[in-house]
Every structure is written in structure tokens, then in C-alpha cells.
Amino acid sequence: MTVLEAKHIEKHFGSVRVLEDISFSLEEGQVLAIIGSSGSGKTTLLRCLNFLETPDKGTITVKDELLFDAADPATQRESEIRRKRLHFGLVFQDFNLFPQYTALQNVTLARELMAKTEKTGESLEDIRAEGIELLTMMGLKDRMSNYPHQLSGGQKQRVAIARALAMKPSILCFDEPTSALDPELTGEVLKVIRSLADQDRTMIIVTHEMEFARDVADKVMFMDGGVVVEEGPPSEVFGNPKHPRTRQFLDKFSG
Amino acid sequence: MLWNVTTTLLGGLATTVEIFFLTLLFALPLGLIIAFGTMTKFTPIRWLCNALVWVVRGTPLMLQLIGFFYIPGILGLHIWPGGDPGRMMATVVAFSLNYACYFSVIYRGGIQGVPIGQREAGEVLGMTKSQIFFKITLMQMIKRIVPPMSNEIITLVKDTSLARIIAVYELTFTGFSFMKSAGLVWPLFYTGVFYLLFVGILTIFFNYLERKLDYFR
Numbered sequence A: 001m002t003v004l005e006a007k008h009i010e011k012h013f014g015s016v017r018v019l020e021d022i023s024f025s026l027e028e029g030q031v032l033a034i035i036g037s038s039g040s041g042k043t044t045l046l047r048c049l050n051f052l053e054t055p056d057k058g059t060i061t062v063k064d065e066l067l068f069d070a071a072d073p074a075t076q077r078e079s080e081i082r083r084k085r086l087h088f089g090l091v092f093q094d095f096n097l098f099p100q101y102t103a104l105q106n107v108t109l110a111r112e113l114m115a116k117t118e119k120t121g122e123s124l125e126d127i128r129a130e131g132i133e134l135l136t137m138m139g140l141k142d143r144m145s146n147y148p149h150q151l152s153g154g155q156k157q158r159v160a161i162a163r164a165l166a167m168k169p170s171i172l173c174f175d176e177p178t179s180a181l182d183p184e185l186t187g188e189v190l191k192v193i194r195s196l197a198d199q200d201r202t203m204i205i206v207t208h209e210m211e212f213a214r215d216v217a218d219k220v221m222f223m224d225g226g227v228v229v230e231e232g233p234p235s236e237v238f239g240n241p242k243h244p245r246t247r248q249f250l251d252k253f254s255g
Numbered sequence B: 001m002l003w004n005v006t007t008t009l010l011g012g013l014a015t016t017v018e019i020f021f022l023t024l025l026f027a028l029p030l031g032l033i034i035a036f037g038t039m040t041k042f043t044p045i046r047w048l049c050n051a052l053v054w055v056v057r058g059t060p061l062m063l064q065l066i067g068f069f070y071i072p073g074i075l076g077l078h079i080w081p082g083g084d085p086g087r088m089m090a091t092v093v094a095f096s097l098n099y100a101c102y103f104s105v106i107y108r109g110g111i112q113g114v115p116i117g118q119r120e121a122g123e124v125l126g127m128t129k130s131q132i133f134f135k136i137t138l139m140q141m142i143k144r145i146v147p148p149m150s151n152e153i154i155t156l157v158k159d160t161s162l163a164r165i166i167a168v169y170e171l172t173f174t175g176f177s178f179m180k181s182a183g184l185v186w187p188l189f190y191t192g193v194f195y196l197l198f199v200g201i202l203t204i205f206f207n208y209l210e211r212k213l214d215y216f217r
């Protein structure tokens, strides 16, 4: 089943065109890795999917529901965006944990607020139990009552992943989840993401970890200058890149 | 004699404390509203709030106090009740507006100092704008503004003495009264002890608050 379909996404900042005619789709349980040099528009694309930016053109469809159509203002109502964006989760490069809350509170806060405002009928105990379960899955059982400043970068990012998972997104997006980490801490975060891939989570991962992308992804997209230069299975894009720009980019990583 | 003076000054202190707390009661929330006003995308409101802050910060509080007390009467609008209650009300209104404007600038700095990623993290998790403000931004803002706010609030303690210009019997005025009635100078200086005690208690409170907020960074 197709979970996500993005079509002809275009985004300008002022007169600068940052994304140009981006189209791709994602099947249930698939992992899409997006690679590309800095400034190629990867973050902007994830931000468009998460409604942090509004594309100037294009459509976004999730599970056959048209969430966004740049040509149709009715799809852009503030009141509905809040519900629509919950199809997506986003893990930021620099974590953005809430410093005044413990690891567990970071994970449960949004769900608790949701239970209050939307009357979902969920009890606070259930939400809490689920938060504990998620943090345990992240290997942070003994860190639940620590505040973010008491955690290492790798631990913070794992809390951030648990926080995103708590909202049960259909598609989980990662924006360079290990780029702000010391090299010795990237492993623990990649391991967690890998285990999510093994559980058949649908994910979009922007990363510079090429080995990892090759291992985990079902599909790789190489972006450059706001366009998708090449897209295909990892064996193709990494093993046999067709476009010279892709080859040039990958050469920098093979040292 | 000392006992006599002390009890009289305590009466003045009560008025000073009353001005102080009433001003905070109104200025703390009003300052937040003005802060939002100066940050809104809606230009007329933003312009209005910026103009208000400019006028209030650009003129002496004493002038504002006199203006609030006398100008309505001059215009034939007798909005203040007669006697002491009227003087007190005018004082609290003038002080509240004045301090709200100073607070608004501190609040704005505190809000803008919270990284934008905090708000975006809340948005992505499906929180509403008000949930993001009250559950995420507010606490981080409070932590940031405690030092500048404590400065401003300590200044307020001493600014209450300006109220004597419209004959409010606050602490300094009662100290003065002994000079006029009995030719005594020392009661005026004695008021300093009360101000010092008041500010000392506030200092202890703010230090406590800062320590309380030390649990996160």
C-alpha cells in the first residue's frame, strides 16, 4: 500500500528556488534515505512534509487522503494542519528536547495534551506506561527521570525518537539524526533507527551515513540543487550510479 | 519617640507595600499582553504597542503620575473617587502601565530568546499555539527573565516613593512629615531601614527562585 505520495513539490525562499518539482512515493514499511550535499534542500523537503514550510506548488497525499494541495487553500486551513501533520513525525538534527521536562515527560507531554483537548479517552497512566515502554525500547529505562541537560547527545536523540514515536506517526522523518553527535555516539542512535526499520516502520531518513543508508534503506534519493538527481534501490544508487553528479558526490565518501 | 515614629512609618510602609503588590498584580499580566502586541504580525496593534512603550519609557514616571491624577479632572472627567482612595487608584494605574511597559520589553526578550526549534518541536507534535506557549515557552522564558525582572521589581520598591507627589501617604512621605511637624530629620533617614529590609526580603526571594529554576538548563 502506498503510504505517501508527494507530487511536484516546489519551494521558494524569496526569489531563490530551493525545491524544484520533487515527486516520490513511499510504500508501507519502506525506508527512504535522502542523501545530498549541504544546501541541496533535504531539510526543506522534510519541513514541507511536516507542515513547517508551505510548498509553493505540489500535492502531498497520505494513505489516499489529499493532505495538501498548493493550488487549493481549503487544504491549508490552520485548524486542520494540526491533525494532518500527525501523520508525520520529525526527529531534528539538534534534538530540540524540552529542557524543563524529564525524558519521560518529553515523551508523554504531547499525548497528554492531546488526550485533554481531543478527549481521546486515554488515561494518563496508559500514556505514561507507553512512554516508559518506548524509552525502554530506546535503551533508556534508567534515564527516564533525567532532564535533557543530564543526558549525552546520543541519549537525547533517542529520547527525541521516542517522543516522535509516542504520537504514532504513519511516517517518521529523520533530519541528519547523528550529525550533531560525537562520532562515538552515532552508533547507538543508528542502531535504534535500524531496529525501527526491522519493525517495518515507514521512514524517511536524511543522512550522511552512507554505509547505514545502504544497509537500511529500500530506496535512496540523491538530491542536488533542489532537484532529485537520481532515485532507486541502494544497490543501484550506491553500486552503479548513473548520473555523474551522484558519482562525484559518492566519491567524496569513499575517500 | 522612636516607638512613635516607628509605628507612624509602619503605616506609611503599609501603603508602600500596597502600591508595590497592586502594581505587580496588574503590571505582570499587562506586560505580557503588551509584549505580544509588540510582536504581532498585525501592524496597527504592533505600531500602537510600540508607541505606548516609547511614550511610557520616554517620559518620567513622576510626570505620568501627575498626568493620570490631574488631567482627567482638568478635562472634566472625574474618574477618580475623592480623597485618599482616588489618589491611590491613580497611583496604581500610573505605576501599572509604566511597569507593564518595562516588563513587556523584558518578556519579549525572554520569549525571543527561546530557540525557534522548541516551538517547531511542539508544532510537529501537534500542539496548539497556546499549548506551545504555556507548556513549552513560558517556563523557559521565566527562567531567562528572573535576573532582569528582579532588577526592575527592586526598582519598583523605591519608585513607590514618587507617589508622595500626589500626596499619597507612603513611607517616604510619612518620614518627611516629621520634618515639617516636629523639625526631625532622622525619621526620614530611618525610612531607609524599611526599604533595605523590604529589598532584602525580595533579594532572598529572587535568589530562591533562581535556585528553584536551576533544575533545567
Ligand SMILES: Nc1ncnc2c1ncn2[C@@H]1O[C@H](COP(=O)(O)OP(=O)(O)O)[C@@H](O)[C@H]1O
Binding pocket: A013, A018, A036, A037, A038, A039, A040, A041, A042, A043, A044, A045
Ligand atoms: N528559511 C530560509 N530562508 C531562506 N533560505 C533558506 C531558508 N531555509 C533554507 N534556505 C536555503 O535553502 C537551501 C536549502 O537548504 P536546506 O533545505 O537546509 O538544505 P540541506 O538540508 O540539504 O542542507 C539553502 O540554500 C538554504 O540556504
Ligand SMILES: [Mg+2]
Binding pocket: A042, A043, A044, A175, A176
Ligand atoms: Mg539540512
